[in-house]
Amino acid sequence: MMSGFDWQSAAVASATVIAWIVIGTGLLQILLYLIQLVFAGISLAQRPPIVRSSLLWQRYANRAPPIAVLAPAFNEEVTIVESVTSLLALHYPEFEVVVINDGSKDGTLQRLIDHFDVHPIDRYYDRTVGHQPIRGLYANPRLPRLLVVDKENGGKSDALNAGINVARAPLFCSIDADSLLESDALLRAVRPFVEEPDRMVAVGGTIRLANGSRIEGGRVREVCLPRNFLALVQIVEYLRAFLMARLALSRLQVLTVISGAFGLFRRRLVLEVGGYSHGTVGEDMELVVKLHRHMRELKRPYRIDFIPEPVCWTEAPEDLTILGRQRARWQRGSLETFVKHRDMLFNPKFGRIGFLGFGQVLVVDVMGPIIEVVGYVLIPLLWAVGLLAVDYLLAFLAVTFTFGIFISVATLILEEVELRRFPKARDLAILTFVAVAENFGYRQISNFWRLRGVWQFLRKQQGWGTMTRKGFQSAS
Known part of the structure; x- marks a missing residue:
C-alpha cells in the first residue's frame, strides 16, 4: 500500500x-552592478581631465x-x-536646430511662431524614412539656425524620422524639446x-535633473537640489x-541604450537601418x-560610446501618478526591443552585445521586476507560515536592501x-540619505510600476500617456 x-x-x-530563484536572481543582478561599478570607476579614473570649453x-x-x-x-x-x-x-x-511640432493640441506651434517670428518657407527634403505628412516648414532669415517643422x-x-529627412548635416542630435543642453x-x-570618424556610430551624454536648480535664459545657472522627495530620489x-x-x-562596448533626451548619431547609418521604428x-x-545588429551583420568595426561630460538637463516628474506612468512606459519599451531582437540573445554572431548586452537586459529588465515583486510577496509570507527558514528571509533582505x-x-x-557636480557638502549628505531611504518603500513601488509595464506589454498597449510638466521657470 x-x-x-x-x-x-x-x-x-x-x-x-x-527562495533560491529570487535570491539567486538578486545576487546575479548585484554581481552585474558590481562589475559595472568597477568598470565605471576604471573609465572615470583613466579619462583625460575635463577640458575647458575654450x-x-x-x-x-x-x-x-x-x-x-x-x-x-x-x-x-x-x-x-x-x-x-x-x-x-x-x-x-555649424549647427541647425530643427523643432518638429508633432501635431500638438496646445499652443506649441503658435508660441514658436510668435516668439521667433518664423514664417512658412519652401525647402527640399528627403523622404527616405517614413513618417506622417509634413504640413509646413517655418523659418526666419534673421535666425538661420532655426527650422520649425x-x-x-x-x-x-515618427517626429524624429521627419527631422532626419529634413536635416542636411552628417550628424544629428536627438533631444527632448523639454530639455536644456549645456552650451x-x-x-x-x-x-x-572627430577622433574616430570611420568607427563612431553614436554617442550618448549624461542626463541630469533641473528640478530645484536656478535657470535663467535657457541655462542652468546654479545647481540646487529640489525639495520634492520624488525628484531627489530620481537624481540618485x-x-x-x-x-x-x-x-x-x-x-x-555593449551599450544598448542612448537616452532619447540626448544622443548624437551618424545620419547615414540611421537611414540605412530605416530610422526610428514605429509602434x-x-x-x-x-x-x-x-x-549594433546592422554593424555586426556587415562585420564592420564600430563604436557606440557614452561620455559623461556633455550634460543635458531635463525636468523629472514630481507626482507619483506621472512618475509611475513614465516607469511603466520605460519597462514596456525595454521589453518591446528585447522581444523584437530576441534572436540576438546569446547568439555568437552578435558577439559581446548578444552575450553581455542582451544578457544584462534579460536579467535586469526582463526577469528583474517580476522576480523581485514575487520575492516581496512570497518570501515574507512563506516565512510567516513556517514554510521557509529565517536564513532565507535574512538573505533576501540582505540582497534587497x-x-x-x-x-x-x-x-x-x-x-x-x-x-x-554637487559643490555643497550638504547636498551630498542629503543625497546619501536619499540613497539609503529609497530602498525602503520607493524601490518596491518602482518595481510594481515596472510590473505594470510588463502587463501593458503583454496586453500590447500603446501610447505614452499624459506627462504634465511645471516648466523650467518654476524650477528657478
Whole structure:
C-alpha cells in the first residue's frame, strides 16, 4: 500500500526553490552592478581631465562636422520657448536646430511662431524614412539656425524620422524639446566622431535633473537640489543609470541604450537601418540595438560610446501618478526591443552585445521586476507560515536592501571623487540619505510600476500617456 503524499515536505521544498530563484536572481543582478561599478570607476579614473570649453573650441572647431539638433515637441507650450532659446545659444561651429511640432493640441506651434517670428518657407527634403505628412516648414532669415517643422501627429519616433529627412548635416542630435543642453554639450559629444570618424556610430551624454536648480535664459545657472522627495530620489537613480551603468557598458562596448533626451548619431547609418521604428515607446533603445545588429551583420568595426561630460538637463516628474506612468512606459519599451531582437540573445554572431548586452537586459529588465515583486510577496509570507527558514528571509533582505544601499552610495562616491557636480557638502549628505531611504518603500513601488509595464506589454498597449510638466521657470 502506497504511503500518503507528504504535502508539508513538498510545500517546504517548493518554498525553498522559490527562495533560491529570487535570491539567486538578486545576487546575479548585484554581481552585474558590481562589475559595472568597477568598470565605471576604471573609465572615470583613466579619462583625460575635463577640458575647458575654450580649449575644446581651439582643438575641434575646424574639424567638427555640422550637426542637426532634432527636437520633437508634442504639447510643450510651457517649456518650448525656453528650450529652443537654449538650443540656439549652443557653442558649436555649424549647427541647425530643427523643432518638429508633432501635431500638438496646445499652443506649441503658435508660441514658436510668435516668439521667433518664423514664417512658412519652401525647402527640399528627403523622404527616405517614413513618417506622417509634413504640413509646413517655418523659418526666419534673421535666425538661420532655426527650422520649425509642423506635421501631423505620429508619435516621437515618427517626429524624429521627419527631422532626419529634413536635416542636411552628417550628424544629428536627438533631444527632448523639454530639455536644456549645456552650451558646450555638442562640442564635447562630437569629440569621439572627430577622433574616430570611420568607427563612431553614436554617442550618448549624461542626463541630469533641473528640478530645484536656478535657470535663467535657457541655462542652468546654479545647481540646487529640489525639495520634492520624488525628484531627489530620481537624481540618485539618474546618477546610478548614467554614471555607473552606461559608462561601464560603454567601456565594454555593449551599450544598448542612448537616452532619447540626448544622443548624437551618424545620419547615414540611421537611414540605412530605416530610422526610428514605429509602434514602440522605446524608440531610443531600439535604434541603438538596430545599429549594433546592422554593424555586426556587415562585420564592420564600430563604436557606440557614452561620455559623461556633455550634460543635458531635463525636468523629472514630481507626482507619483506621472512618475509611475513614465516607469511603466520605460519597462514596456525595454521589453518591446528585447522581444523584437530576441534572436540576438546569446547568439555568437552578435558577439559581446548578444552575450553581455542582451544578457544584462534579460536579467535586469526582463526577469528583474517580476522576480523581485514575487520575492516581496512570497518570501515574507512563506516565512510567516513556517514554510521557509529565517536564513532565507535574512538573505533576501540582505540582497534587497544592503546591496541596494551599497551600490547607490558607491555611485555617489564616484560622482564626488571624479565629477563633483554637487559643490555643497550638504547636498551630498542629503543625497546619501536619499540613497539609503529609497530602498525602503520607493524601490518596491518602482518595481510594481515596472510590473505594470510588463502587463501593458503583454496586453500590447500603446501610447505614452499624459506627462504634465511645471516648466523650467518654476524650477528657478
